[in-house]
Amino acid sequence: MFCPNCNSEVNNNYSKCNYCGYSFSNDHKNDYVNNDNYTNTNDQNHDVLNESYFSTYITSSQQVDKQSRVSKKIIIPLVAVIIVFLITIPLSFYLYNNVYLYNKQVSSVIDKVEVKNFNGAKTTYDKIKKSKPYGIQTKVLSAVEKDLKDRVEVLSKNFIDDKLSYAEIDKWFKGLSQLDFLKSSIGEKEKTLAKIKDSKDNMAAANKAFKDKDYLEAINKYKLVIKEDSSNFKKSKSNIDSCIKDMYDYYIDEAEKMSSDGKYEDAYKTVHAIESYYKEDKKLKSKEDDYLKNLLDATVKKADALNSKKKFDEAISELEKISNYFPNNATITKKVNAYRKNKIDAKVAEQERKEKRKKEILSKLSKGYYREFDLNIYSPKGYSTNSVNINETINIEPRLFTDVNDYAILILYAGFVQNTHINFNKVNFDVDGQIIEWKIDAKNKKSQTGYGQVAEWCLLFGFHNIEMLDTVKKIANAKNVTMIFEGKKLRKHVLTAKEKENLKLFFELYSYYNHLNEIDEYSENFDFSESI
Known part of the structure; x- marks a missing residue:
């Protein structure tokens, strides 16, 4: 049968609608049978439905409608709550993960960076x-x-x-x-x-x-400003233009001051340095020509003065310094050649002078011969060449050994003759108040006794060393020189004029020879110490 309230088909044995809960009346239950029975009822039976039935039916329908409306008022909000609940939970989860937790973790790193942690x-x-x-x-x-x-x-x-x-x-x-x-x-x-x-x-x-008005330096530095340096690049280009505008008169004035002081090369360089910024500027070209002419004249004059002082290398150097400004200049070429010739002539003349002077000195010395080593021996005039000439008044003696190749060895004998031993191990020279110490090698020291006296002497050599030569030169040219022999006792001796003169003469003679570096180079068996 069909429910009159919701029109749902229900079992004929039910007393209530299992869909909407409507209660079926026993008197009218058969009236609610399924459509086939209901519609197949005789029209006559249908027509005899009394007024009471319809009244009851209408009242029941109204009650069902009222209950339905009440149910709907309850169900709709409930469903809405359920729907909101179902939406809120995943939304809250989403917001927690994707907003709160996301921001918290991002901030946990960024906040530390902010404080440079x-x-x-x-x-x-x-x-x-x-x-x-x-x-x-x-x-x-x-x-x-x-x-x-x-x-x-x-x-x-x-x-x-x-x-x-x-x-x-x-x-x-x-x-x-x-x-x-x-x-x-x-x-x-x-x-x-x-x-x-x-x-x-x-x-x-x-x-x-x-x-500072160093415009060329400024331009060079401005050119090094790169495009990526956006805060400076355009300004640097503008400043280059300002430099070019300002530096013309400034550098010309500076060059004129240099020229007035005779610094012609500096004046030329100053003007030439800015020439590239002012193409075909006649004023600059004229200035350059004037400065170069003055430079050439002044340099030639200076070189001639050096040449006259026999400083030929310096004279040549002065002209060579400016030759780049004057390629293939006839004046410079002629002057340089003349100075070089003068240098050669002077060298030949100096050699002749030295040779002449050497012969002159040698003629004033005592000469001996060391046959075993084919050496000539030279001692001061009147001194023996076969023995040491040390005595009470002569405490230092120079001697020169020369070979056929014009090499020489200079040695000094330093010692004394007196009544007692000193056993000295070093010799000091008081040279005009300056103390010069000369240590003694034991193997180069000797002593001898005889006739109630003691002789002690040693060799001083190594004069190929510039410092040693300077020392001998100081001793020879000093006003007052005192020798101090130090050992168990002290002995002092003031050098005589003759002793100093001999040192000076032998020092000059030694300069005219080539120098052997060491005695040992010549022979380990060469005994220079000899005897008194």
């Missing part, structure tokens, strides 16, 4: 990276990396715009480089910013040079 930032970042993967991990890492890479760009721009010093950005980059994902980008930035730093330094140096 780079170690802490790295530790936190690595902790997030190594944690168990979940939905927002990748987003957090991406956000941190993007933020810090953007920060590197901002820091770089601030430096370029002069809002941040190089020292400050260097600290930032060193700290941020602890984060591995930034190392590569920071490395590239550091290279770029290092070039920009150099550019800024050049700009600062150029500005100082400009202020």
Whole structure:
């Protein structure tokens, strides 16, 4: 049968509708049978439905409608609550993970960077990276990396715009480089910013040079400012133009001052240095020509003066210094050749003079011969060449040994003859108040006794050494010289005029020979010490 309230088909045996709960009346139950029975009822029976039935039916329908409306008022809000609840839970979960937790973890790294706690930032970042993967991990890492890479760009721009010093950005980059994902980008930035730093330094140096009116230096520095240095690049180009405008009269005035002081080369260089900025400027060209002419005249005059003093190499050098300004100049070539000839002539003349003087000195000396080594021996005039000439009044004696190749050895005998031994181990020379110490090698020291007296002497040599030669020269030319023999006792001896004259003469003679470096070079068996 069909329910008159909801029109749902129900079992004929039910007393209530199992859909809407409507109660079937026993008197009218058969009236609610299924459609086939209901519709097949005789029209006559249908027509005899009394008024009471319809009245009851209508009342029941109204009650069902009222209950339905009440049920709907309860069900709809309940369903709405359920729907909101079902939406709120995943939304809350989503917001917690994707907003709150996301922002918290991103901030946990960025906040540490803000206070320059780079170690802490790295530790936190690595902790997030190594944690168990979940939905927002990748987003957090991406956000941190993007933020810090953007920060590197901002820091770089601030430096370029002069809002941040190089020292400050260097600290930032060193700290941020602890984060591995930034190392590569920071490395590239550091290279770029290092070039920009150099550019800024050049700009600062150029500005100082400009202020000091060193315009050429300023231009050279401005040219080193690079395009990437955006805060300075355009200004540097503008300042180059200002330098070119200002330096023309300034450098000409400076060159004129130099020329007035006789510094013609400097004057020429000053004007020539700016010539490239003023193409085909007749005034500059005229100045250059004047300065070069004055330079040539002054240099030739100076070189001639040196030549007259027999300083030929210096004279030649003066002309060679300016030869680049005067290629193939006939005057310079002629002068240089003349000086070179004069140098050769002077050298020949000096050799002849030395040879003449050497012969003159040798003629005044005692000469002996050392047959075993084919050496000539020279001692002061009247001195023996076969024995040492030391005595009470002669405490120093020079001697010269020469070979056929014009090589010579100069030695000095230093010693004395007196009643007692001193056993000296060094000789000091008081040369006009200056003490010169001469240590003695034991193997070069000898002594001899006879006739109630003691003789002690030693060899002093090594005069190929410039310092040694200077010492002998000082002794020979000093006003007052005292020899001091130091041993168990002291002995002092004031050099006589004759002793000093002999030293001076032998020193001069020695300068005319080639020098043997050491006695040992000639022979280990060559005994120079001899005897009294």
